[in-house]
Amino acid sequence: MTITPSIKKDYLINLAENGKRTDGRKFDEFRKISIETGVISKAEGSARVKIGNTQVISGIKMDIGEPYPDSPESGVMTTAAELIPLASPDFEAGPPRENAIELARVVDRGIRESELIEVDKLCIEPGEKVWMVFIDIHILDFDGNLFDAASLASLAALLTTNVPAERFDLGEDYPLPLKEPPISCTSVKYKDTVVMDPSLDEEEIAEARLTVATDINGHLRAMQKGLNGSFTVDEIKKVIKASIDNGRKIQEQLYKSVGK
Amino acid sequence: MSQEKREIVIPSQLLGDIKNKKAGRGTFVENGKIYAEILGILNKNSNYINVTPLKGRYDPIEKDFVIGIVEEAMSSSWLVDINAAYPALLHVNEVPWDVDFGETERYLNYGDCIMAKVLQVDQEKKLQITLKDRNLYKIKGGQIINVEPSKVPRIIGKKGSMISLLKKYTKCRIFVGQNGRIWVDGEDDGIKKVINTINMIENEALSYGLTNKIEELLKKEAKDVH
Amino acid sequence: MINTEVKLFENGKRIDGRKPDELRKIKIEAGVLHRAEGSCYLEWGGNKVIAAVYGPREAIPRHTQNPLRAIVNARYNMAAFSVDDRKRPGPDRRSREISKVISEALENVILLERFPRASIDVNIEVLDAEAGTRCAGLTAAGVALVDAGIPMKDIPVACAAGKIEDQVVLDLGKDEDNFGNADLPIAISPRTGEVLLLQMDGHLTLAEFDQALDLAIKGCHIVSDIQKKAIMDKYQSTQGGTTQ
DSSP: OOOOOHHHHHHHHHHHHTTOOTTSOOTTOOOOEEEEEOOOTTSSEEEEEEETTEEEEEEEEEEEEOOOTTOTTSOEEEEEEEOOGGGOTTOOSSSOOHHHHHHHHHHHHHHHHTTOBOGGGOEEETTTEEEEEEEEEEEEEOSSOHHHHHHHHHHHHHHTOEEOGGGGTSSSOEEOOBOOOOEEEEEEEETTEEEESOOHHHHHTOSEEEEEEEOTTSOEEEEEEESSOOOOHHHHHHHHHHHHHHHHHHHHHHHHHTTO | OOOOOOOEEOTTOEEEETTTSEEOTTEEEETTEEEEOSSEEEEOSSSEEEEEESSSSOOOOTTOEEEEEEEEEOSSEEEEEOSSSSOEEEEGGGSSSOOOTTOGGGTOOTTOEEEEEEEEEOTTOOEEEEOOSTTOEEOOSSEEEEOOGGGHHHHHOGGGHHHHHHHHHHOOEEEEOTTSEEEEESOHHHHHHHHHHHHHHHHTTTSTTHHHHHHHHHHHHHHHHO | OOOSSOOOEETTEETTSOOTTOOOOEEEEEOOOSSSSEEEEEEETTEEEEEEEEEEEEOSSGGGOOSSSOEEEEEEEEOGGGSSSOOOSSOOHHHHHHHHHHHHHHHHHBOGGGSTTEEEEEEEEEEEOOSOHHHHHHHHHHHHHHHTTOOBSSOOEEEEEEEETTEEEESOOHHHHHHOSEEEEEEEETTTTEEEEEOOEEOOOHHHHHHHHHHHHHHHHHHHHHHHHHHHHHHHHHHOOOOO
C-alpha cells in the first residue's frame, strides 16, 4: 500500500493556512474537467470523464426484466462501481469492497433522488415487463475525487443513451427519457481546511469528506459524509453553497458536451 | 558542438556482438549476440554496450543516498519504503540513537521520512540501509517530490550544475535521492518554483541545452519579481 | 454453430470487406495512465482494451512469493458494458482461464530471476469487445510491460487465425467468430518465433492447422511492428535526442 509521508501532510496544512493548495487552485475550484461521450460501441450509452488525471468510464446497458413488486409500472435502475486494480497500486482485485459499494450507492442516490430517469416511462407491460437500466462505473486512473468523476461520467452516459427497442422488437430506438441531471460536488477536510475536488494528495490526508448533489434549481438531492472525521455546521453550509455554484457551471459544461 | 543522437532502444533489439563488445547494464546475451532488455538509452562508447533505463523502479546500489519513508516499526528494526521493488531494512545498530528493544516507535514511526544510505544489497535482493553518517537524518518540514529514478542524473546535472542552479534561484534547500525522491524546503514560492522546474526537467530530460534553458527561465522569473 | 443465415464470404471478400489474410484496424498508444507504472490503450477492430502494470513489488500474501524469481499476475477482465448482453461484474471461469494463459505467456519473456519474491501485476480491462479480446489484451500487456521498464527478452504479441466456410483466414471478426468453424489464438516471442500461448477450438485438418498457424504468426509480426512504433512514438517525441 502506498504510504503518505507525514511531512507531506504538514506541507499541505501549512500551505492551506496561507490559503493555498499544492496545485495553486482556490479552495472551491475544480481541476480541468473533460467529458467525452459515445466511447463504448457495445453500450447503449457511455462516457469518459477526466477530472485532472482522474479518469472514469461509465457504460449504460439496458435489458428487459421484471419490475419491483412495489412499483409494477416503473423501470428499474441499478448502479455498480469497480475500483479495478488498473487504477491505483492500492486497489486490489476481488469483489467490490466498501469503498466501491459506497461510491456506487452515492452515485445511484444522486441520480435516483433527482428522478433523472423517468422510470414511469420505462414500463412495457405493467407488473410483467419493464426496462432495466444498468449503470456500470469503471475507474481507470485514480488521482483524487472519484465521486464526482464517477457521477459525471454516469450522467453524460445517461444523457446520450438510446433505449434499444429495436433489438427487442419493440419499435424504434429512442433516447432514454430524462429530466434535469443533478451534479455532485465533493469536498474534503484536513485539519481546519475544507477544499473542493480533492487531488490525490489532499484525499490521502483527508479526515472527512462531504459529497453534495444539487439540481438545476439549486436544491439538494443527495448528500453523503464519509471518513471518520467531522464537519462543523458552518463548514457544511459553506460546502453546500460552493457545491451549488460549481454545480451550475459543471451542468453547463455537461450539456455542452452532449450537444444541448 | 556535438549533436550526437541519443538512441532509444526497446527490449529484444539487437545491439551488437560479443566478439566486438562486452554486454553491460540493461542487456542480455543469447547465441553470442547482445540484445537490449529494457526500454532505455543506448550507450556504445566504451568497450561495453549499456542501456540506461528510461522507466522503472529504483534499482538499489550500495552507497547511494536515498529518501525513505518508514513503513513499519518492529522490535529492533524498521521497514522502509525506498521506491525499489522491495522495502529496505533499517536496523537499530544503523541509527545514531541508542534504541532499546521494542522502543523503535519512539524514534521513527509510520510515515516518517529519512535521508539514508544504501548499506547492502545481497544476492536475494534483500536491502539494508543506514542512518549512520553525518549527512543522514530524520527529515522535518519541507515537501517531497517524486520523479522517475532514471531522471535523477539529469536533475542533478553534470557535476551538480542543474541542482546548483535551482538552489541559487529559489533559495531552497534541496536534496535529491538516487531513488527518485527529492526533498525541498524553503519559502512557499521557492518550493513551488522548484517543483515546476523539476517537472519541466522530467519532461525534457533528453533535450540538449536544457541547463541553459532552465537558467534563462529562472533568471527571467527572478527579474520579473523585482 | 451451424450457420444458415449469415454469409461470411461474398465475392472473395469477408463481411467487413477484408481479404482472407488481412488484419482489422489496430491503434496502439503507450503510457496513457497516470498512476500505473506502465500502461497501454489498444483498439483492434471493435475491441478496446487498456492494460496497466504495477511492479515489480513484493508479492503479497507472502505465501505466494517465490524465493528465486518474480511471479506474474495477469488479470483479464471484461467490463460489464463491453458486450451486447451486460456481463455481471467480476471474474467468471472464462476470464480466469484467460488470465492464466496470459500470465504464463508473459512469464516466458520477462526476466523473472531479477526479482525474487516479487510480483509483477498486469491488469487487462476489456472496455469494448469484438472477438479476439485475449489477443488484444496480451498485445496491450506487452506494451504496458515495456512502458513500466520491466526487463524482458522480447515483447510478446498475439494474433488469431481461424476457419470460416472451409477457408483459413486471419483475425476473426465478430460474426466470423460466432459462425466460423475454428479459432486459433496464439502469442509469440517475435524475435525468436517461439509460441508462448496457443489455444484452439473447432475443427481443423493438419493441413489447415499449418495454414492457420502460419497466418497467425504472420499476423503477429505485423502487430509487433505496430507495438514497437507505439513505444517509439511515445518516447521519441518527448525524450528522443533530436538535434537542436
